[in-house]
Amino acid sequence: MDESMLSSQELAEERRKAADEAAHVRYLNPGDFIVFEQDGVFRLTLPDDRTYLKFSAYRTFPLSMPEKYISLRSDMDEIGMIRDLSDFDKGTQQIIRELLNRRYFVPRVLKINGAKERYGGMVLDVETDRGRKLIITKSLHESLSENAAGRCFITDVEGNRYEINMDDESSAEVVTWIQQRI
Amino acid sequence: MLVKEAIPQQINDKAGRRLDGSEIRIAASSDLSIDGKLTETWLLATDKRLVVIGCNGQGPDVLHDYDLSAIKQVTCDSQIGNGFLDAVVDGQTVTLLRYSSAQMRKFGAVAKQLDALSKGDEPKPDPEALPKRCPKCNFPLEQDSTVCANCTRKHQVIIRLLQYAKPHWKTGLFVLLLILGDYVLRLLPPYLQKVLVDDIIIPRKSDLLLPVVITLASAGLLAMFSSMIHGRLGAWMGSRITHTIRMALCEHLEKLSVSYFDKRQTGAVMARVNQDTAELQRFLADDIYFFIGNCFYLIGILAMMLHLNWKLGLVALIPAPISAFMTLKVMRGLRRVWRRFWHRRSRFGAVLNDSLSGVRTVKAFAQEEREAARLTAKSGDLMVAAAEAEATWALLVPSFLFVMGSGAFFIWYFGGLQVIDDEIKLGTLMAVLMYSAMLAQPLTIVIRLSDWLGRVLAAAERVFEIMDTPIEQPDEKKAVRMPDIRGHIEFKDVTFGYQPHNPVLHNITLDVQPGEMIGLVGHSGAGKSTTINLICRFYTVQEGELLIDGVNIKDIHIGDLRSQIGIVPQEPYLFAGTIAENIAYSKADADIEDIIRASKAANAHDFIVNFPDGYETQVGERGQGLSGGEKQRIAIARAILHDPKILIMDEATSSVDTETEKQIQEALSRLVKNRTTFAIAHRLSTLRNADRLLVLDHGKIAEMGTHDELLEKKGVYYKLVETQRELAQMKVVDG
Numbered sequence: 001m002d003e004s005m006l007s008s009q010e011l012a013e014e015r016r017k018a019a020d021e022a023a024h025v026r027y028l029n030p031g032d033f034i035v036f037e038q039d040g041v042f043r044l045t046l047p048d049d050r051t052y053l054k055f056s057a058y059r060t061f062p063l064s065m066p067e068k069y070i071s072l073r074s075d076m077d078e079i080g081m082i083r084d085l086s087d088f089d090k091g092t093q094q095i096i097r098e099l100l101n102r103r104y105f106v107p108r109v110l111k112i113n114g115a116k117e118r119y120g121g122m123v124l125d126v127e128t129d130r131g132r133k134l135i136i137t138k139s140l141h142e143s144l145s146e147n148a149a150g151r152c153f154i155t156d157v158e159g160n161r162y163e164i165n166m167d168d169e170s171s172a173e174v175v176t177w178i179q180q181r182i
Numbered sequence: 183m184l185v186k187e188a189i190p191q192q193i194n195d196k197a198g199r200r201l202d203g204s205e206i207r208i209a210a211s212s213d214l215s216i217d218g219k220l221t222e223t224w225l226l227a228t229d230k231r232l233v234v235i236g237c238n239g240q241g242p243d244v245l246h247d248y249d250l251s252a253i254k255q256v257t258c259d260s261q262i263g264n265g266f267l268d269a270v271v272d273g274q275t276v277t278l279l280r281y282s283s284a285q286m287r288k289f290g291a292v293a294k295q296l297d298a299l300s301k302g303d304e305p306k307p308d309p310e311a312l313p314k315r316c317p318k319c320n321f322p323l324e325q326d327s328t329v330c331a332n333c334t335r336k337h338q339v340i341i342r343l344l345q346y347a348k349p350h351w352k353t354g355l356f357v358l359l360l361i362l363g364d365y366v367l368r369l370l371p372p373y374l375q376k377v378l379v380d381d382i383i384i385p386r387k388s389d390l391l392l393p394v395v396i397t398l399a400s401a402g403l404l405a406m407f408s409s410m411i412h413g414r415l416g417a418w419m420g421s422r423i424t425h426t427i428r429m430a431l432c433e434h435l436e437k438l439s440v441s442y443f444d445k446r447q448t449g450a451v452m453a454r455v456n457q458d459t460a461e462l463q464r465f466l467a468d469d470i471y472f473f474i475g476n477c478f479y480l481i482g483i484l485a486m487m488l489h490l491n492w493k494l495g496l497v498a499l500i501p502a503p504i505s506a507f508m509t510l511k512v513m514r515g516l517r518r519v520w521r522r523f524w525h526r527r528s529r530f531g532a533v534l535n536d537s538l539s540g541v542r543t544v545k546a547f548a549q550e551e552r553e554a555a556r557l558t559a560k561s562g563d564l565m566v567a568a569a570e571a572e573a574t575w576a577l578l579v580p581s582f583l584f585v586m587g588s589g590a591f592f593i594w595y596f597g598g599l600q601v602i603d604d605e606i607k608l609g610t611l612m613a614v615l616m617y618s619a620m621l622a623q624p625l626t627i628v629i630r631l632s633d634w635l636g637r638v639l640a641a642a643e644r645v646f647e648i649m650d651t652p653i654e655q656p657d658e659k660k661a662v663r664m665p666d667i668r669g670h671i672e673f674k675d676v677t678f679g680y681q682p683h684n685p686v687l688h689n690i691t692l693d694v695q696p697g698e699m700i701g702l703v704g705h706s707g708a709g710k711s712t713t714i715n716l717i718c719r720f721y722t723v724q725e726g727e728l729l730i731d732g733v734n735i736k737d738i739h740i741g742d743l744r745s746q747i748g749i750v751p752q753e754p755y756l757f758a759g760t761i762a763e764n765i766a767y768s769k770a771d772a773d774i775e776d777i778i779r780a781s782k783a784a785n786a787h788d789f790i791v792n793f794p795d796g797y798e799t800q801v802g803e804r805g806q807g808l809s810g811g812e813k814q815r816i817a818i819a820r821a822i823l824h825d826p827k828i829l830i831m832d833e834a835t836s837s838v839d840t841e842t843e844k845q846i847q848e849a850l851s852r853l854v855k856n857r858t859t860f861a862i863a864h865r866l867s868t869l870r871n872a873d874r875l876l877v878l879d880h881g882k883i884a885e886m887g888t889h890d891e892l893l894e895k896k897g898v899y900y901k902l903v904e905t906q907r908e909l910a911q912m913k914v915v916d917g
Contacts, residue, residue, distance in 0.1 A: 039273060039274045039275060040274045040275035040276055040277075041275045062262075076880075101218065102259075102261055102266065103261040103262055104261065104262045104263060105214070105218055105261065105262065105263035105264030105280075105282065105283075106262070106263050107220065128220065130214075130218055130219050130220045131219050131220030131221060132220065133220050136321065141521070141525045156284075158282075158283075158284030159283050159284055160263065160282050160283055160284050161263055161283075180518065180522070181518065181521070181522055181525075182522060182525055182526075
């Protein structure tokens with residue numbers, strides 16, 4: 001095909017295809033695969049190819065793009081990636097969201113009921129989107145980590161992680177509390 | 183011990199009917215519901231049945247109830263921040279419960295024990311399965327620690343700290359007496375000034391003037407000398423005691439296992455050694471005397487004021503409760519803003535360090551502006567925190583000082599009235615005023631005792647926590663001495679994971695004869711490095727046995743074992759010092775000829791003598807930069823000099839060019855002779871000389887045999903060789 005006949009958008013698409021091929025990333029589009037539940041396990045079929053008896057969904061950008069660029073995997077191998085979950089039908093979306101919800105567990109702090117300093121660490125009584133919790137940290141500064149996506153995480157002494165979305169208006173009170181300290 | 187937690191009554195009642203009163207073997211609570219809510223779920227199992235009970239708002243509810251014979255397999259599905267306990271029941275996979283990452287270890291053990299129960303086997307106990315909590319306050323304990331930060335009794339820590347001061351008790355007592363003397367002398371001037379005003383100047387008795395002034399000056403002079411001496415002695419003693427603590431801490435750190443350091447950031451451990459011991463030094467050299475002295479000073483001031491005029495003494499104390507309240511509040515507020523400032527300052531430092539350390543990369547990608555913007559943003563944060571800290575200081579401190587000094591107004595008023603009415607003399611009023619001004623310092627210090635003590639105790643507790651962490655092989659007397667290892671290594675059904683619930687090696691069985699060379703082959707993460715980590719006993723085997731010359735590696739004297747193992751790592755670490763010192767690191771008594779011989783055998787001699795300083799070239803931090811191949815050959819020389827019975831080579835030729843590789847290969851072939859050798863190599867061709875190749879795949883032995891046997895077999899090894907051949911061909915074509 002004469003490349004000069006292609007529009008710039010088509011050229012970009014061609015370049016992207018070529019780049020994908022070079023990096024061996026298999027992007028799955030709607031219709032490329034079917035997901036379903038059987039015997040309590042989620043399975044994935046690539047028509048005319050194979051059925052994976054168990055598959056999982058991993059976020060590649062869990063903080064900034066939780067529903068984009070999702071890697072579908074079977075054991076250690078990548079079956080393929082999906083660019084945007086919203087491009088797929090409701091059933092597929094539901095199964096993949098369920099797999100993502102299984103994989104990622106980070107409660108979001110909504111309210112701080114009370115905070116007490118104890119032996120250089122903090123004891124925070126918080127309300128999260130998953131229920132109430134007493135978070136015990138060694139040192140608040142060492143336990144808090146921020147990232148560029150405006151998210152802030154508290155890791156407690158047992159290794160559980162809790163999220164505070166610094167840009168979220170609903171957690172303004174929590175954000176003020178944090179900002180007074182870090 | 184199987185996982186068995188104390189079962190709440192309502193859960194017991196709910197399960198009772200379904201378990202028919204049989205003995206409960208496993209009882210484990212999770213902290214999540216299946217939909218991820220923070221609520222309890224219980225799993226109870228007898229020899230025959232399994233019940234899972236959820237606790238929702240309406241009380242306990244049975245979620246699963248199975249006959250154990252219907253369960254075929256129980257597994258853990260570890261995810262991010264949480265995990266699932268799954269079981270195959272009548273061919274269907276069922277999720278029994280969900281738990282947070284804090285409980286992964288516990289449910290790892292539960293899965294294995296349930297699996298065994300369902301098969302009718304006796305489950306293996308796992309004493310480490312339950313998260314450790316303080317038996318008194320239920321505060322989570324850190325792994326490997328038995329010290330509860332929450333309820334460590336303050337006086338116990340202080341007593342332990344003072345134990346270190348015991349050898350210096352005479353000096354300590356002398357310092358204390360000097361301090362008490364110092365503060366007594368400080369109490370004298372106001373009283374003497376009262377005498378001067380009331381008994382000498384106003385009655386015009388000039389004969390007493392000089393003796394009192396001389397007494398006043400002498401008191402000041404004595405206080406000065408006393409302060410100098412106790413300051414010097416206190417500093418000397420504090421430094422000695424801290425040195426003892428620091429040495430004990432460093433010695434203990436060196437004996438801790440590799441896994442201790444895996445779980446912690448080196449920076450945090452270093453902070454404990456540096457900052458926490460510095461905190462203790464301040465306490466032992468200065469603060470403790472300062473505090474005791476000020477307590478005495480406070481009592482002395484109050485006594486003097488009450489002695490001079492008890493009414494005015496009480497008047498001076500009117501603002502004391504407000505002062506105490508403000509001290510607590512003001513200090514807390516100031517501490518918060520300053521902590522924020524310090525935190526932001528360290529963050530700015532980290533970004534600056536990052537940016538400057540990576541200056542070549544920054545420039546290579548022309549990202550100077552981006553780095554400058556990143557620094558500007560962090561500097562802006564620091565500026566805001568600094569401004570707020572200073573502003574808070576500027577706002578709080580003057581008001582605090584005003585309240586602290588307000589006692590003087592009351593004394594002026596009530597004392598003034600008493601002077602006018604001739605109830606007291608002017609000198610008494612002046613003396614009380616001076617004492618009230620002196621009151622602020624000791625009062626502030628006594629009120630802040632709790633804060634100050636908390637800080638010191640936290641530092642002491644962090645230091646003692648390291649000292650209390652069990653070392654690799656605590657009971658050296660029971661260890662089997664093996665000064666002459668032959669090198670016979672047996673893996674018997676070994677399973678191991680860095681996190682016990684997540685095994686990296688599965689059921690490895692292998693018998694290696696003395697002098698045999700084994701090549702370890704497999705993809706990244708297959709378990710090659712873990713295998714050699716176990717032979718070096720950097721980690722302890724969790725299941726199965728690893729035997730050296732027929733003795734379990736756990737029982738062998740660790741010094742004997744390590745002194746007979748030599749390692750040539752992928753990235754050799756050179757310590758700051760000369761090349762000769764680095765080669766002789768494994769054998770401190772090696773003479774110069776030994777070192778040169780080893781270097782020659784390692785093909786290192788020629789490049790070493792080319793350096794201007796030869797074997798005395800400084801390497802390591804701030805030393806001569808050596809290439810990867812040069813470092814590697816120094817590490818080989820180190821191993822040759824060490825003359826080990828068991829040799830480990832971990833990707834020893836991975837990062838060098840072909841010519842250097844040839845030289846290293848030559849050196850290695852001299853080194854491996856007559857030693858039991860385990861070699862990991864990225865380039866499979868380098869393992870051609872191995873007696874046997876062990877191919878690992880996902881932590882299991884996939885194949886074993888010689889190079890030719892495995893090629894013939896056309897299995898995993900064959901595929902790896904083919905892949906490398908294709909890659910090599912591609913390089914030739916590209917090149």
